[in-house]
Amino acid sequence: MEQIHPDVSKVILSEEDIKGIVARMGAEITKDYAGKNPLLIAVLRGAVVFMGDVMRAIDCPLGIDFMAVSSYGDGAVSSGVVRIVKDLDTKIEGRDVLIIEDILDSGLTLKYLMKNLRSRRPASLEIAAFLVKDVPGQETAVTPRYVGAHVPDEFIVGYGLDFAERYRNLPYIGILKPEVYGK
Ligand code: 5GP
Numbered sequence: 001m002e003q004i005h006p007d008v009s010k011v012i013l014s015e016e017d018i019k020g021i022v023a024r025m026g027a028e029i030t031k032d033y034a035g036k037n038p039l040l041i042a043v044l045r046g047a048v049v050f051m052g053d054v055m056r057a058i059d060c061p062l063g064i065d066f067m068a069v070s071s072y073g074d075g076a077v078s079s080g081v082v083r084i085v086k087d088l089d090t091k092i093e094g095r096d097v098l099i100i101e102d103i104l105d106s107g108l109t110l111k112y113l114m115k116n117l118r119s120r121r122p123a124s125l126e127i128a129a130f131l132v133k134d135v136p137g138q139e140t141a142v143t144p145r146y147v148g149a150h151v152p153d154e155f156i157v158g159y160g161l162d163f164a165e166r167y168r169n170l171p172y173i174g175i176l177k178p179e180v181y182g183k
Pocket residue numbers: 046078080101102103104105106107108109110133154155156157161162163
């Protein structure tokens with residue numbers, strides 16, 4: 001039984017849960033990209049942990065690359081207007097591109113990125129989201145091809161996900177206590 005961080009109210013996905021989910025997603029991706037050489041693109045920094053795990057669960061030749069974006073506005077609510085802070089080092093024209101995302105909330109960030117990447121003419125462009133946040137009345141702006149798990153409309157940390165750059169190293173997915181982020 002792992003020790004739960006005192007700022008976390010509840011563990012939603014344990015390390016074992018995560019292993020199972022990643023294996024299942026890796027198998028799905030392996031099947032769909034058989035005979036291809038996809039380029040996995042993760043958006044820094046939250047998706048690096050999932051990237052590290054899922055790439056090892058995919059059994060076909062692949063490449064990886066990273067982008068960093070910063071959103072305009074106060075950052076509390078996703079505006080969907082993002083600035084590319086670090087662009088790809090790889091040309092994606094004609095490549096099968098799979099975006100590796102930690103958590104999809106409104107989906108506005110990825111909608112913008114998809115549009116940007118699509119203009120570079122990849123052969124295909126899909127999303128693998130480890131988590132999708134279920135917000136009542138909200139439809140995500142993009143539809144991920146691969147989804148790990150759905151999470152409730154709470155502030156999620158761990159497995160790469162931060163609050164103020166903390167908690168990324170927690171090996172599980174948990175709900176951050178509202179008093180920690182001052183809700
Ligand atoms: P979207 O544009 O889909 O609304 O925002 C997605 C991004 O916001 C995620 O990639 C992540 O960086 C951040 N985000 C959204 N919800 C959460 C959350 O519950 N916890 C954390 N740590 N980040 C979140």
